[in-house]
Amino acid sequence: MRCLLCPDLLFDHVEELTAAYLKEKQVTLLLCDLDNTLALHETVRPTDAVRAWVKELTEAGIQVMIVSNNRSPARVEAYCGDLGIPYVGHAGKPKRGRLLEAMRQFDAVPETTALVGDQIFTDVLGARRCGFQSFCVEPVCGRDSLWHWTAYWLQNPFRITARRRRKREKAGKCRVQ
Numbered sequence: 001m002r003c004l005l006c007p008d009l010l011f012d013h014v015e016e017l018t019a020a021y022l023k024e025k026q027v028t029l030l031l032c033d034l035d036n037t038l039a040l041h042e043t044v045r046p047t048d049a050v051r052a053w054v055k056e057l058t059e060a061g062i063q064v065m066i067v068s069n070n071r072s073p074a075r076v077e078a079y080c081g082d083l084g085i086p087y088v089g090h091a092g093k094p095k096r097g098r099l100l101e102a103m104r105q106f107d108a109v110p111e112t113t114a115l116v117g118d119q120i121f122t123d124v125l126g127a128r129r130c131g132f133q134s135f136c137v138e139p140v141c142g143r144d145s146l147w148h149w150t151a152y153w154l155q156n157p158f159r160i161t162a163r164r165r166r167k168r169e170k171a172g173k174c175r176v177q
């Protein structure tokens, strides 16, 4: 049985999840956290890199949806509107309800759904509870404050395992599905 707090893999940034890579993992729906996964908390507009990444995935037939715990609907709406993708705000991760609801909107199933995010106790736990593939990323904010440093340090035991697994996967030494 998989650990509920261990992501499958840890990436430096979301752009590593290319369309080809996700297809290899049979992902048809990618649920994506917003804050510190795609953008800093105050950011309203996506970067060119994020735009290009979302375009690549959607053109390849992979559906992308933002699932954010952010309680500021105006900002999430503006950001996703700019990207032209749907979203669920105030998603309540790690609760399963709104994540499963999001999945059903696309007629997807847990086995072909993945969730990518920066936080173990919301994104990873939420994905695990729903039976989704779970990808974790390093936060875009880095460890820029004592608060962030402490918060991510507490997650290190789970992050380190997933980073090692990704390293082995990249080296062709293991396959994670």
Ligand SMILES: [Mg+2]
Pocket (backbone or CB within 6 Å): 033, 034, 035, 036, 037, 117, 118, 119
């Ligand atoms: Mg986040």
